[in-house]
Amino acid sequence: MSRLDWMDAALCAQTDPDLWFPEGAGQHARTALRVCAGCPVRTECAEYAQQVEDSADGRRYGAWGGKSARQRRRQDAATNFRDQQIVRLTKQGLSAAEIGDRLGCTSRTVGRVRKAHRQQEAA
Template identity: 50%
Template structure:
């Protein structure tokens, strides 16, 4: 994987996204985190349960309205429900 500074530009952006360097998903099969419709999310969620940056990941997904994949241990549907409850 390329350094974050090459992917995202300046130091401020790298600092904001620095949690990604610690994410366990970066060390596993990315396809597990973006299953096909109806596919299992079990493996991705299992990885998320032990990830030290799970909350940062979920916060990023919510702030950026990520509509696909498992982020912070939650599926797209689970994140939508969470956002509805927060309103």
């Protein structure tokens, strides 16, 4: 089983691909996002989109995983801000639970961000 087997159930594969990449002023991906809303692999797709776009210099284009490019950029900005706050509060000596309470995320998320930050610092 491939880690991309979920794509077999992707609803977008059964529609016009141009819907996901609207071009021109006033064009938007509303129809695509409606299809995404009913897609059974939306979670997997959104995670994959983030991986691919992060490795592509953070460029966001078209609808993907149930979100427009603008929505994904906003989500990334919010996540980046939260991650910066986790690093800052960690340096102040707060526990993962305390940071999670302050920022409205789980201790597990705090741990994941701390680990990623340590790996970045070591690289």
